[in-house]
Amino acid sequence: MRLLVIEDEERLAASLRRGLAAVGYTVDVAHDGVTGLHLAREHPYAAILLDLMLPGLNGYQVCSRLRAERIEVPVMMLTAKNGEYDEAEGLDTGADDYLAKPFSYVVLEARLRALLRRGGSRARPAVLACGDLWLDPARRACGRGESAIALTPKEFAVLQTLMQRMDEVVPKLDILDEVWSADFTGDPNIVQVYISAVRRKVDLPFGTATIETVRGGGYRVSGYAGGYARG
Numbered sequence: 001m002r003l004l005v006i007e008d009e010e011r012l013a014a015s016l017r018r019g020l021a022a023v024g025y026t027v028d029v030a031h032d033g034v035t036g037l038h039l040a041r042e043h044p045y046a047a048i049l050l051d052l053m054l055p056g057l058n059g060y061q062v063c064s065r066l067r068a069e070r071i072e073v074p075v076m077m078l079t080a081k082n083g084e085y086d087e088a089e090g091l092d093t094g095a096d097d098y099l100a101k102p103f104s105y106v107v108l109e110a111r112l113r114a115l116l117r118r119g120g121s122r123a124r125p126a127v128l129a130c131g132d133l134w135l136d137p138a139r140r141a142c143g144r145g146e147s148a149i150a151l152t153p154k155e156f157a158v159l160q161t162l163m164q165r166m167d168e169v170v171p172k173l174d175i176l177d178e179v180w181s182a183d184f185t186g187d188p189n190i191v192q193v194y195i196s197a198v199r200r201k202v203d204l205p206f207g208t209a210t211i212e213t214v215r216g217g218g219y220r221v222s223g224y225a226g227g228y229a230r231g
């Protein structure tokens with residue numbers, strides 16, 4: 001599996017290359033944004049580890065250019081900055097995950113594996129549909145019928161997690177792992193907050209009830225929700 005590391009700190013880049021090669025990845029390294037973008041266009045990488053502060057083009061610019069060109073390779077943003085604002089910014093430019101420096105190899109590898117698992121379905125992304133509600137992971141677009149619905153990256157990920165497991169009760173902790181990563185240490189009730197936000201956008205204005213709360217279980221999007229029989 002071939003990865004691209006775009007990182008201008010040469011010692012860190014070399015140590016990432018060694019560490020990831022030791023667990024079986026083939027790793028290409030670029031030390032600036034322009035070279036990194038060029039490599040990412042030329043090769044079908046399984047994932048890209050992308051530093052934020054880079055000479056040439058910075059990480060946000062590299063990522064948004066890739067997405068503008070419909071290159072949907074999974075991107076993990078590496079940065080010394082920390083905080084929800086930066087994370088939101090990184091995800092808004094199309095990064096799939098975000099890891100603050102300094103990080104441990106154990107955490108990096110676990111997050112990378114999760115990213116590659118999700119990337120597998122991303123490589124052939126199907127448009128998910130439930131009645132007239134649709135979600136297009138490749139374009140990061142959502143809507144109901146002809147109406148487009150604007151979701152934040154995390155709202156999108158929450159709805160995608162439910163729609164990928166249609167008719168299943170998805171436990172709250174599964175959503176937390178999928179959307180906030182397994183080492184999230186904040187309040188798990190954040191899932192409820194996001195479920196409410198998604199409902200206000202995809203259900204409330206349309207008089208539908210797509211996302212069902214299953215008492216003591218989690219949440220379910222049913223293929224027959226909203227009275228639209230499929231098939």
Ligand code: CA
Binds near residue numbers: 008009053054
């Ligand atoms: Ca840097």
